[in-house]
Amino acid sequence: MSTRTTVRLTVNGRAYESDCEPRLTLADFLRRNCGLTGTHLGCEHGVCGACTVLIDGASARACLTLAVQVDGVEITTVEGLAPPGELNTLQQCFREHHGLQCGFCTPGVLMCATELLKENPNPTAAEVRRGISGNLCRCTGYDAIVRSVLAAAEAAHENSQESVS
Incomplete structure (x- = not known):
């Protein structure tokens, strides 16, 4: 029972x-x-x-x-992470910087990167690698993922600078 x-x-x-x-x-x-x-x-x-x-x-x-x-x-x-049919900045950067290939690991990586960027909006490449280190990817070699997260951090920084101006 x-x-x-x-x-x-x-x-x-x-x-x-x-x-x-x-x-x-x-x-x-x-x-x-x-x-x-x-x-x-x-x-x-x-x-x-x-x-x-x-x-x-x-x-x-x-x-x-x-x-x-x-x-x-x-x-x-x-x-x-974004309204249906839309991409947030991080997702868009993954798309633009080829941060995904087969896409199987992508949801988990995006969630860890979201937490990382919330806690550290301006991470270094080493900090990104540490932040996503619990996610296994068999396709990308992680370089494109790291570039994507760094690009999202930069885009968020640029957007915040524009709103201050």
Whole structure:
């Protein structure tokens, strides 16, 4: 006999409520119960970073987090970085600077880079590499990802300078 638990989350600003098994991971909850498939499942051991989301603004592995553990909190997934059909500055820089190839790791990298840029709006290349070090990418060699994050930081800096002028 399985016991089901009601989980209530706010994901990308929208409230979700669903009954689920207590052992259901947040990644599976997001994909199955919310229909948000941008959170990718890779290793399911917390090693690859493809499932990274922001939980109350801090990056976390959705494959290692149970949905019941985050009942009542704010989750941001890659789908919540920009309005539907649009790209935010970081996503646009990934597009312009070829920061993705197959795209499997991209959602997790974007979430870690989002947290990094929030905490450090002007990172060095070494700081970007450290900030995304928990995300495995088998395609890019990371150089294009680092260039993309640095370009986003520069674009944000330029935008803030324009608004001051």
